[in-house]
Amino acid sequence: MGYVAAIALLPAIAFAILVPMSNRVRNKAVPVSVAAVVISLALSLLAFAQVWPGGHGGEAVYHASVTFATLGSVDLGVGVLLDPISAVMLVVVTLVGTAVQVYSLGYMHRDARIGWYYAVLSLFTAAMLMLVLSDNFLQLYMAWEVMGLCSYLLIGFWHEQVAPRKASLKAFLTTRVGDVGFALGLAVMYKTAGSFDFQVVLHDFAWAPAAATTVSLLLLFGAMGKSAQVPLHVWLPDAMAGPTPASALIHAATMVAAGVFLVARALPIFEVSGVALTVTMIVGVTTALVGGLLAAVQHDIKKVLAYSTISQLGYMFVALGAGGLVAGMYHLVTHAFFKSLLFLGAGVIIHAAHTQDMREMGGLAKKMPVTTVTFTIGSLALAGVFPFSGFWSKDEILTILWHEGHYVVFALALAAAFVTAVYVARLWFRVFTGPTQSAELKEAHVEMLIPMGVLAAISAFIGFGSPYFAQFLGHEGEWPAAAIALTSMSVAGIGLALGWWVYGRRTKVINTRPFKQRAGFVYDALTLKLYFDLTYDYFIVRGYGRLAEMLSGFDRVVVDGIVNGAGAVWRSGTEVGSLIDTYVIDGAVNGTASLIKAAGAKVRRIETGHIQAYQGLMVAALVLLMLWFVVKGA
Numbered sequence: 001m002g003y004v005a006a007i008a009l010l011p012a013i014a015f016a017i018l019v020p021m022s023n024r025v026r027n028k029a030v031p032v033s034v035a036a037v038v039i040s041l042a043l044s045l046l047a048f049a050q051v052w053p054g055g056h057g058g059e060a061v062y063h064a065s066v067t068f069a070t071l072g073s074v075d076l077g078v079g080v081l082l083d084p085i086s087a088v089m090l091v092v093v094t095l096v097g098t099a100v101q102v103y104s105l106g107y108m109h110r111d112a113r114i115g116w117y118y119a120v121l122s123l124f125t126a127a128m129l130m131l132v133l134s135d136n137f138l139q140l141y142m143a144w145e146v147m148g149l150c151s152y153l154l155i156g157f158w159h160e161q162v163a164p165r166k167a168s169l170k171a172f173l174t175t176r177v178g179d180v181g182f183a184l185g186l187a188v189m190y191k192t193a194g195s196f197d198f199q200v201v202l203h204d205f206a207w208a209p210a211a212a213t214t215v216s217l218l219l220l221f222g223a224m225g226k227s228a229q230v231p232l233h234v235w236l237p238d239a240m241a242g243p244t245p246a247s248a249l250i251h252a253a254t255m256v257a258a259g260v261f262l263v264a265r266a267l268p269i270f271e272v273s274g275v276a277l278t279v280t281m282i283v284g285v286t287t288a289l290v291g292g293l294l295a296a297v298q299h300d301i302k303k304v305l306a307y308s309t310i311s312q313l314g315y316m317f318v319a320l321g322a323g324g325l326v327a328g329m330y331h332l333v334t335h336a337f338f339k340s341l342l343f344l345g346a347g348v349i350i351h352a353a354h355t356q357d358m359r360e361m362g363g364l365a366k367k368m369p370v371t372t373v374t375f376t377i378g379s380l381a382l383a384g385v386f387p388f389s390g391f392w393s394k395d396e397i398l399t400i401l402w403h404e405g406h407y408v409v410f411a412l413a414l415a416a417a418f419v420t421a422v423y424v425a426r427l428w429f430r431v432f433t434g435p436t437q438s439a440e441l442k443e444a445h446v447e448m449l450i451p452m453g454v455l456a457a458i459s460a461f462i463g464f465g466s467p468y469f470a471q472f473l474g475h476e477g478e479w480p481a482a483a484i485a486l487t488s489m490s491v492a493g494i495g496l497a498l499g500w501w502v503y504g505r506r507t508k509v510i511n512t513r514p515f516k517q518r519a520g521f522v523y524d525a526l527t528l529k530l531y532f533d534l535t536y537d538y539f540i541v542r543g544y545g546r547l548a549e550m551l552s553g554f555d556r557v558v559v560d561g562i563v564n565g566a567g568a569v570w571r572s573g574t575e576v577g578s579l580i581d582t583y584v585i586d587g588a589v590n591g592t593a594s595l596i597k598a599a600g601a602k603v604r605r606i607e608t609g610h611i612q613a614y615q616g617l618m619v620a621a622l623v624l625l626m627l628w629f630v631v632k633g634a
Contacts (some may be wrong), residue, residue, distance in 0.1 A: 004062055005080045007043045007090060008129035010036040011097075011122040018119035026115030033118040034101045037125055041094035044087075051087040053472065059083065065135055074194060079135035081198065084473045085329065089132040089261065092333055095458075096253035096340045097125045099451035103344050104245045106445035107351070117157060117243065124150035128254040132261060137186055138196040140265070144182070144226070144258060148175055151255050155242040167241035174235035178225015182262075185218030198265070207272045216269050216276030219262060220283070227259030227313045230287045234532050236310055237294075240302040244347035247302065251309045252340035260316045260332050267325055281321025285412045287314030290530065292419035296426065297526045300356045301346050304427050308382065309339060311416060315397055318413060324400035326470045326477075331393035333469070334462060338381035338390055341455035345375035348444040348452070349431060358427065363436030368443050372432055374456040381459045383424040384417055384492045386485070392463035395480040395488055402484060417488060418495045425499020433504060 014036035018026050051061050065079025101121060108114045127150060131143035149172075156168025190196060192215065193205040207215075223229070228236040236256070240247055250256065263270065263280065270276045291311030298304045312335050319328035348371050353361050365372045381388035384395075394417060401410040443449065467477030528534060 002064070003043050004047055004082050004133065005064070007040045007047065007094070008080075008126050008133055010040045010043075011126035011129065015119050015123040015126065018115060018122070021115070023113065023115060026119065027113075028115070030105070030115055030118045033122045034098075034105070036122060037094060037097045037101050040125070040129065041091075041098045044090035044094040047082055048087045048091050051082065051084055051472070053468075059474075061087075063135060071190075074190075076138060076196070077136065078139050080133045081135035082133070085261075085264065086132045088329065088333060088469075088472070089257075090129065092257075092336045093125065093128050093132065093253050096336055096455075097121075097249060099340065099344070099455055100245045100249045103248075103347070103448050103451045104243070106448040107245050107347055108243060113157075117154075117246075120150055120153045120157075121246070121249065124154065124249065124254060128258065131258055135198055136196040137189065137198070137201065137266075140262065141182060141186060144222075144262075145179070147255050147258060148172065148179070148226075151175075151239070151250055154246040154250065155239045157242050157246065161241075163238075164241040167235075167238040171235040171239050174232055175225045178222045178232050178259075180222075181218045181220075181225070182222025185215050185222065188218060189215050202266070202268045207269060209273060212269050212272035213275045216266065216273045217279060219266050219269075220276060220280055223259030223262045223317075224283060225259070226262070227256050227317070228287075228310050229259070229283050229314065229317060230290050231532060233287065233291070233310050234529075234536060237298075237303050237306040237529075240300070240306050244302065244343060244350065247306075248340040248343035248347075251306065252343065253336040256309060256313055257332055257336065260313065260320070260328060263317070263320050264325055264329055267320060267323075270320075271323060277321050277323060279321075280317050281406065281409055284314045284317025284319075284321055285409050285416070287311065288318060288416040289314075289412060289419070292416050292423065293526055294529060296419060296423040297523065299358055301349065301358050301361075301427065301431065302343075302356055304358075304423060305339070305342055305346060308342075308420070308423070309335075311420065312339070312382075315394065315413065315416070318409060319397040319400060322397075322400045322404050322406055322409075324397065326473055326475050327393070327396035327400045329473065330396050330466070330469050334381065334389035334393040334459070337455050337462065338378045338388070338459040341374060341378040341452060341459055342382065344448070344452050344455070345371055345378060348448060349375075351444060352441045353437065354440075358430040361431045361437055362434040363432070364441060365432040366436060367441035370443055370449050371452070374449075374452040375432075376428065377456040377460050379424050379428050383421040383496060384488055385496070386489055387460075387463060389459050389461075389463040391485075391488070391492075392466040392480065395485055396466065398484050398488055399481060414487070414491050418491050421492045421495025422499045425496045426503050429500065429504035 011033070014033045017032055018029055021029060047062075060081050060083045062082040063079065065077040067075040067077045069076040101118070104114075104117070104121070108117055111117065124147060127143045127146040131140055131147065134140040134143060152168045152172040155171050156164045158164045159168075186196065188211070189201060192207075192211045193201050195201055195205070225232045236251065239250060242250075270280065288311050291307045291309075291314055295304050295307035295311060298307060312331070316328045316331050316335075319331060348368070349361070349364060350356050352364070352368060352371075355361065377388065381390035384391045398410060398413060401407075401413060467479055470477030525531065
């Protein structure tokens with residue numbers, strides 16, 4: 001089964017092929033990237049078939065590793081691990097990745113840098129595939145960081161514009177805050193267990209509750225940054241400045257899913273802690289509510305979907321906090337399909353309407369029937385309407401909360417589901433009903449519609465595999481309990497009905513001013529994003545600026561005064577002092593400068609300062625390692 005390593009290797013090779021090319025040649029070589037991810041999808045399906053029908057109790061079906069360094073008496077390795085969780089994630093990542101790449105052929109065909117866009121997409125996909133195939137936490141962290149770099153490049157793809165540049169920096173720095181927690185967690189993990197290997201850390205080592213709590217909370221902090229959990233959620237809505245299909249990949253199947261996957265992998269440590277599970281659940285339910293409420297007041301269609309993603313990720317953390325590995329992973333899978341569908345649909349809508357503001361849209365159902373049908377399926381899945389996929393996975397989460405006795409969290413999760421249904425109805429009726437705002441509305445290219453159709457079909461029917469998903473992960477599967485299913489459907493129905501009452505039954509201008517006036521302070525707080533961004537801007541961004549200005553003033557007044565004063569004293573000294581100044585001090589300074597300059601000339605060929613060159617070296621190393629696995633497993 002050496003082909004398993006090739007699943008991540010192929011997109012990495014595509015990146016390595018595309019990067020050295022000139023921009024003109026790279027633009028023509030886009031099919032290299034598409035072919036790589038399509039073949040990876042085929043191999044992922046083959047790997048999934050090797051694990052099917054599951055029931056392995058979570059045990060690995062295939063495992064291979066190679067040592068690349070030694071730390072003390074511990075070997076540090078790079079490996080691939082195929083088990084039920086990684087098999088599911090391989091299919092999700094490659095399927096959504098293929099849909100995004102095919103869709104982008106139509107969406108990005110006029111962009112002058114489409115080749116670079118596809119190169120970064122390939123590396124991004126390769127990093128996520130390497131993450132889910134990792135057999136140790138250190139390798140997972142390495143792939144995690146490559147994904148962070150790729151998200152920076154994709155969000156800031158149109159770097160000539162101010163908004164994408166700022167959004168990419170905000171995403172990069174905010175997620176780095178969480179990554180500090182991840183890195184510290186790895187340090188404590190190694191100090192305590194003496195290993196990063198999954199088998200040792202998760203199964204063989206006997207964790208003490210205090211150590212397990214420390215490691216779990218640090219890993220959780222890293223996951224909160226990557227998966228945009230409150231209060232580290234502020235980067236994700238601004239990340240919409242990047243190309244829409246890239247948003248579908250970042251916010252559905254790769255980057256944001258990485259945090260959930262990390263907690264799912266480390267769940268045995270969380271379970272020893274107990275405290276960490278409670279914190280995870282609190283963080284998740286808070287995020288689910290905050291994300292839903294903020295989505296309900298956005299006018300930018302992509303930001304509605306962005307805050308919706310934050311909310312649904314909160315649901316996944318709620319499930320994992322309740323110990324529901326199956327429920328959390330199942331919602332990750334269903335969300336990946338219906339949310340990527342919604343993002344791709346939003347791209348079609350934006351192209352047709354020439355705006356992202358829902359207040360300037362309307363009547364699309366009359367002009368764009370295919371987009372309307374597929375987007376409607378994704379919307380109903382997000383709202384949790386039977387029989388679409390979101391209903392089944394949300395029901396799994398509500399069931400685990402009820403059975404474990406988390407009744408308060410259960411009620412809050414239902415409240416979040418109600419808010420979700422309201423903003424879904426608000427989005428749908430604003431965009432697809434009412435008077436047509438533009439006479440130029442037309443359907444997208446076929447290469448954009450086909451991926452949407454595939455994702456819509458999956459979102460419509462995958463839910464019927466609910467009990468089989470649990471069995472595949474080695475757990476007991478069962479159909480939803482009737483009482484909880486009826487409760488969740490009723491909540492979703494009431495939310496959709498309210499959305500229709502406010503936004504759907506009027507076909508002309510929707511007047512929401514009375515509601516806004518009655519909401520008063522609450523509505524104002526929501527429109528200001530509950531003051532998270534303002535707080536960070538005042539205390540961190542501006543605070544850093546004030547500190548820099550203060551240090552600059554200190555430098556001018558104190559340091560320059562000391563240096564200038566010392567110089568004046570020296571100049572008034574003896575002739576000996578002048579000779580020492582000329583031949584000793586100046587000689588030492590100039591000699592050091594010459595030495596550094598000579599050394600720099602030698603190193604300059606490698607240290608170019610270009611991110612592309614560094615990525616090429618890094619990917620070359622990964623390619624060599626993965627080729628080792630392919631040859632070893634052949």
